[in-house]
Amino acid sequence: MSENKEEDRASLVNRQLPEMTLSTAENPLTAPRPPPADLSAPQRAQYRFQVKGNAIITGGAGTLALEAAQALLEHGASGLALWDMNPDQAFESVKLLHAKFPDRRIITEVVDVRDEAQIASAIESTVKVLGSIDMLCCFAGVVGCTHAIDMAAAEWRRTHDINLTGSFLCAQAAARQMRVQGTGGCVVFTASISAHHTNYPQPQAAYNSSKTALLSLAKSLAAEWSSYGIRVNCLSPGYMDTILNFGPGLQRARDSWNSRNPMGRMGHPWELTGPLVTLCSNAGRYINGTDIIVDGGAMVF
Ligand SMILES: NC(=O)c1ccc[n+]([C@@H]2O[C@H](COP(=O)([O-])OP(=O)(O)OC[C@H]3O[C@@H](n4cnc5c(N)ncnc54)[C@H](O)[C@@H]3O)[C@@H](O)[C@H]2O)c1
Numbered sequence: 001m002s003e004n005k006e007e008d009r010a011s012l013v014n015r016q017l018p019e020m021t022l023s024t025a026e027n028p029l030t031a032p033r034p035p036p037a038d039l040s041a042p043q044r045a046q047y048r049f050q051v052k053g054n055a056i057i058t059g060g061a062g063t064l065a066l067e068a069a070q071a072l073l074e075h076g077a078s079g080l081a082l083w084d085m086n087p088d089q090a091f092e093s094v095k096l097l098h099a100k101f102p103d104r105r106i107i108t109e110v111v112d113v114r115d116e117a118q119i120a121s122a123i124e125s126t127v128k129v130l131g132s133i134d135m136l137c138c139f140a141g142v143v144g145c146t147h148a149i150d151m152a153a154a155e156w157r158r159t160h161d162i163n164l165t166g167s168f169l170c171a172q173a174a175a176r177q178m179r180v181q182g183t184g185g186c187v188v189f190t191a192s193i194s195a196h197h198t199n200y201p202q203p204q205a206a207y208n209s210s211k212t213a214l215l216s217l218a219k220s221l222a223a224e225w226s227s228y229g230i231r232v233n234c235l236s237p238g239y240m241d242t243i244l245n246f247g248p249g250l251q252r253a254r255d256s257w258n259s260r261n262p263m264g265r266m267g268h269p270w271e272l273t274g275p276l277v278t279l280c281s282n283a284g285r286y287i288n289g290t291d292i293i294v295d296g297g298a299m300v301f
């Protein structure tokens with residue numbers, strides 16, 4: 001071993017690791033905040049699922065995202081930014097939401113979640129219009145059904161770049177903004193039952209692995225960011241009744257999914273919104289670094 005390598009090794013061994021700062025019981029950002037004592041029973045019920053502040057929703061032009069956006073607004077979000085690569089569809093969603101919630105600020109930004117520069121500029125313009133970022137819900141995702149043995153490296157990379165790295169980059173940018181604000185916040189990744197078991201009968205190695213990694217990422221970020229009052233969790237939908245599951249050749253797969261689901265059907269996008277609102281509201285204040293599976297029991301067999 002050369003002298004330099006010996007020195008490098010010694011400096012590695014002696015290097016001080018940066019340590020995570022954990023939250024303490026005194027941190028007001030992570031304090032319990034039960035409902036004020038003078039609230040009536042209906043007010044307490046409302047307080048439990050009250051959503052406060054502004055949310056970014058990535059993949060904001062998608063089906064599950066639209067349902068999520070509506071739910072956050074129904075529960076009190078003051079503003080939303082729908083980020084997506086597909087500006088026309090995102091704009092359609094914004095129009096729909098504006099019609100239902102004319103008093104809220106709802107905007108769209110063209111963002112490819114793989115692109116750090118686009119994310120940084122969208123954070124800036126989102127803050128300029130909405131005033132703050134308090135929640136980030138990552139729905140941007142892609143799925144492919146290629147046998148692993150035939151998969152081009154490009155498909156593997158694209159799936160992970162969008163589903164995993166894209167979620168990380170958006171979470172990092174949003175968390176930096178939340179840290180500057182000093183207000184805490186909440187991040188929700190959309191994982192999947194594919195994160196927990198291997199989808200069948202469709203071959204989806206890249207998709208499954210990208211979603212499993214999100215579970216681990218949520219835990220790691222929850223550990224690192226709790227001191228800033230930022231909670232990070234995942235939602236894992238099962239097979240939902242969305243366009244993603246109606247691609248060519250998926251009829252047989254759908255029959256197979258339903259036959260292995262104790263409830264015998266796919267999920268309605270609305271059925272994901274209760275758990276999402278829970279994570280983003282007062283109800284979720286002590287839920288951190290974990291995953292909520294919403295699959296009708298698809299994995300019991
Ligand atoms: N539908 C289901 O059954 C199901 C089940 C489990 C998990 N999920 C996950 O939920 C999320 C939403 O699913 P959906 O059914 O609403 O799908 P969808 O196709 O309707 O929505 C996905 C959205 O992501 C956007 N997108 C794709 N690549 C992007 C990129 N690079 N940058 C920004 N936006 C990008 C698309 O334009 C689209 O609007 C996905 O992450 C999906 O993996 C869906």
Ligand SMILES: OC[C@@H](O)C(O)[C@H](O)CO
Pocket residue numbers: 143191192193194199202204237238239240244245
């Ligand atoms: O695991 C279920 C979903 O993640 C997804 O809807 C499916 O795998 C897409 O084909």
